[in-house]
Amino acid sequence: MSTTTPDPYPSRGKVDEPRLIERSHPVVLGTAEDGPLTREQLDAFDRDGFLQVDGLFSADEAHALLQELQRLQGEDSVREAEGTISDPDTGDVRSVFAIQDHSDLMDKVIHDERTAGAARQILASEVYLHHTRVNDKPGFGGSGFNWHSDFETWHTEDGMPTPRCLSASILLTHNHSQNGPLLLIPGSHRTFVACVGATPEQNWVTSLKNQEAGIPDEDLIAQLHEEHGLHVATGEPGTVIFFDSNTLHASNGNVTKDRRANVFAVYNSVENTVEDPFEAPMARPAFLSNRDFTPIEIM
Numbered sequence: 043m044s045t046t047t048p049d050p051y052p053s054r055g056k057v058d059e060p061r062l063i064e065r066s067h068p069v070v071l072g073t074a075e076d077g078p079l080t081r082e083q084l085d086a087f088d089r090d091g092f093l094q095v096d097g098l099f100s101a102d103e104a105h106a107l108l109q110e111l112q113r114l115q116g117e118d119s120v121r122e123a124e125g126t127i128s129d130p131d132t133g134d135v136r137s138v139f140a141i142q143d144h145s146d147l148m149d150k151v152i153h154d155e156r157t158a159g160a161a162r163q164i165l166a167s168e169v170y171l172h173h174t175r176v177n178d179k180p181g182f183g184g185s186g187f188n189w190h191s192d193f194e195t196w197h198t199e200d201g202m203p204t205p206r207c208l209s210a211s212i213l214l215t216h217n218h219s220q221n222g223p224l225l226l227i228p229g230s231h232r233t234f235v236a237c238v239g240a241t242p243e244q245n246w247v248t249s250l251k252n253q254e255a256g257i258p259d260e261d262l263i264a265q266l267h268e269e270h271g272l273h274v275a276t277g278e279p280g281t282v283i284f285f286d287s288n289t290l291h292a293s294n295g296n297v298t299k300d301r302r303a304n305v306f307a308v309y310n311s312v313e314n315t316v317e318d319p320f321e322a323p324m325a326r327p328a329f330l331s332n333r334d335f336t337p338i339e340i341m
């Protein structure tokens with residue numbers, strides 16, 4: 043980015059104090075005519091910064107994906123992959139990034155009209171995958187994740203210019219209020235929370251387990267939480283939660299016996315491709331910040 047153009051979303055080493063910045067870019071760019079989401083669904087996404095669609099995939103489809111996750115967790119090629127995150131104590135596979143490289147079934151679901159087609163509609167352009175992953179939070183063990191905006195990381199560390207990007211999370215198990223479901227602050231996507239503290243070298247090595255840079259100030263989170271409330275994204279297997287890249291979200295650890303597993307796909311507009319990081323010593327690896335901007339085929 044040229045030094046003469048001010049960064050509309052400064053964060054980390056670029057700010058002296060935590061602060062709220064009004065989002066200057068639109069959220070929903072497409073229309074109902076572009077399908078598959080209805081006008082009401084697009085309006086809800088625009089207003090809340092997320093959209094939960096119950097039963098978008100069938101229970102059978104979700105079950106097949108869960109079995110596929112189980113298969114992947116046992117594969118040596120997956121366990122050894124750069125984008126695989128394992129539990130430091132047990133060695134169990136918790137997250138597999140770039141799932142399309144390991145599984146045809148996962149590849150299919152992230153190119154599906156129901157997920158990718160909705161992303162293309164909301165963003166009103168062809169899309170490519172910024173990254174993908176499958177996450178497993180087993181009973182009696184899965185840890186939580188503190189409040190954050192994905193866009194804050196993707197902007198500072200990956201060089202994503204604007205928040206014209208969204209995630210789809212497909213529930214593979216029943217996500218109930220107690221097993222660490224996604225928590226979202228409705229309406230928070232309209233505010234960029236600038237965070238203090240420069241990005242450490244190779245921050246991604248630890249940040250996927252526990253974020254230490256890009257942490258929003260608690261008073262600012264409290265203010266947005268107070269103003270907008272909280273959505274607990276509970277649902278049956280097959281439910282999909284679409285959420286804007288700048289929506290504040292978090293999740294609790296899982297102290298119940300009930301496994302919580304989800305597939306995530308991050309769709310970015312091909313008109314919003316990543317550049318040099320806005321505030322990080324170096325760009326993250328491709329499994330986190332894909333540099334192949336070829337539009338995906340949607341089936």
Ligand code: 6CS
Nearest residue numbers: 187190192195249250330
């Ligand atoms: O660093 C990232 O890109 C990832 N981290 C979090 C906490 N959420 C989204 C993303 O997969």
Ligand code: FE
Nearest residue numbers: 190191192291
């Ligand atoms: Fe996140």
